[in-house]
Amino acid sequence: MLHPGKKIHITWYVLSDFISAILSWMILYFTRRALLKEPIYVDGSLFLNSRFWPGLLLIPTGWIVFYALTGTYHSLYKKSRLNEFSSTTLSSLIGCTIGFVPC
Numbered sequence: 001m002l003h004p005g006k007k008i009h010i011t012w013y014v015l016s017d018f019i020s021a022i023l024s025w026m027i028l029y030f031t032r033r034a035l036l037k038e039p040i041y042v043d044g045s046l047f048l049n050s051r052f053w054p055g056l057l058l059i060p061t062g063w064i065v066f067y068a069l070t071g072t073y074h075s076l077y078k079k080s081r082l083n084e085f086s087s088t089t090l091s092s093l094i095g096c097t098i099g100f101v102p103c
Helices: 010-035 052-069 081-099
Strands: none
């Protein structure tokens, strides 16, 4: 339990964002495979193609770097909720647009 004056270190925020991005990537990967009717299980075990593992590392790392560049982890305790919501929404829209534009 946190004490009233005790602040959470920035590392925990970054770690929770990284874990959230990993979980999001896994959900996206398996949902996409299911929607495209691609096999999820082969011979009784999960089928993970060659794009799964690099994506599991590179996508979350890219989001953390992007969030750091946009100032998400700067002055964690001096932000307004409305500004934080607006900034997160805009960062997410820009990041998704840049990250998922067809090459």
